[in-house]
Amino acid sequence: MKSFAQTLRMMGLSKQLVETNDFATKRDAYYQSKNWDEARFDEQTESDAVMDDIEAMCSVRGVSREQLRFIPDEHGGAVAGKLIVLDPDRETGVVERIDCTRFGSGAYSIPSTVEHLSFETDAKFVLAIETGGIFQRLQSHKFWQTSNCILVSMAGVPTRSTRRFIRKLSDECKIPVYAFVDCDPYGISNIYRTLKVGSGNAAHLSQFFCVPQARFLGVTPADIREYRLPTHPLLDVDIKRARDALKNDPFFKSHKPWQKAMAELLEMGVRAEQQALAKWGLNYVIEEYLPRKLANPAQFLP
């Protein structure tokens, strides 16, 4: 009974948030409940569970948690390049035009929720980058200008709002997404896989948070050989993750080229970071590697 009352209160909170054009984090919702008398939650795990249930229920009708106005409490990714973000003001509706070519060495930080945003761009692709270091290099050297693209820093496994941002941007502007990450089981099966098909523990929500059009630009096992990159030995945890992906993960099981690449990586017994390209010069990645790869997107791993 208490849990039913709590679910109703939580849905009521969502309704109120929509009406006032406001939002709440999971934690906000938990603390809000402290004023719900009998329906108060004692632990945040309980309110999170109720919110997850409501989210699952609404997702089958195509409504995302962000549309219910429950937002994540995590930093968004950073964006630079040939993109104008259109962001209507919460209260006045006046649209702010945010030009991502005008941030100098800085960048645009994606908000926690992106449903209200729309885009204008004539960029040819989105480049989603694993590390802050490579993002800063491409941004500072205006790689987006010469290659006519949009740079997104994922800073590790991309957050929900970063994934949703890339998905909306790619859908609305009909441009491809290329992922540029480390060549190791973590970069491939955690970062890239999460970007492309969503995170494993929220399969019913992946419709909002996956970027199915993403393709893997690199670093690939073949790149390690071709560019004679400095490597590190695979750790036990890498080997375990790679074997697990090959054996149990539907994503890898359904893509022959990925099975081949992962098996190759296991056989080579090494991993390489995207910054390993610096062996050939700090800006080799800009002047050689990316232009060569971008000449053949058809060869990117799926």
Add this chain to the structure above:
Amino acid sequence: MKSFAQTLRMMGLSKQLVETNDFATKRDAYYQSKNWDEARFDEQTESDAVMDDIEAMCSVRGVSREQLRFIPDEHGGAVAGKLIVLDPDRETGVVERIDCTRFGSGAYSIPSTVEHLSFETDAKFVLAIETGGIFQRLQSHKFWQTSNCILVSMAGVPTRSTRRFIRKLSDECKIPVYAFVDCDPYGISNIYRTLKVGSGNAAHLSQFFCVPQARFLGVTPADIREYRLPTHPLLDVDIKRARDALKNDPFFKSHKPWQKAMAELLEMGVRAEQQALAKWGLNYVIEEYLPRKLANPAQFLP
């Protein structure tokens, strides 16, 4: 001998970076060395140690690692509010004026290195915020407009570039910095203390990365009582950290009001998060808590 050669090569790299107006992360520098023949590093720990030595050596002459063009590989904080960032282009020197009131619900993402930036503002203070959730709330509701301030999201312990950004901004524009973090030993002795006096393991570098003018707006142990905030019991690790701070940390030992506050927290045996204010309404923090606190900055903890 090898190590001396490596140090010279690393200093040579710094010189080259300054001359080409470029930069390198620690990892970039390690991979660069793979082309240094005999002077190549076998492990990144070795190249990091050499870089740390060079940094320490230069710091006594007032030169920071960022001025040597060695930058961190970490995301910067997010900024919104009454600030214009002036960022001269790497190549042309043309200055980009970045208006942090024009980011809609998004924000300005601080670059990895900020030495080249300067600022224009008539804001009254900088508010440095622990969580992305509270930052997003204050940003979306344009708290910076009504209170004439600059909001910075630290997203946990602030990175070097975030601290340096706040320090430069406060120094150049002569405005105070107020920290708004959770009331727990981590928020106080890790996040706030790092912002104010720098991180413990880099004492000789703190001259660049501390914000001595920072003051602690809250959440304080007194706030927990006054606002009847929902709390959680202190964990063993919290208690250990608080006792350790009181006993061994020069920062707490030199500030009586902090000793009193930390002892009070230990006595109460609880901690409270900044989002706990949501108990009184999602926007209580904007409408009540912050305006009341900001009326009396003289009462902030040092």
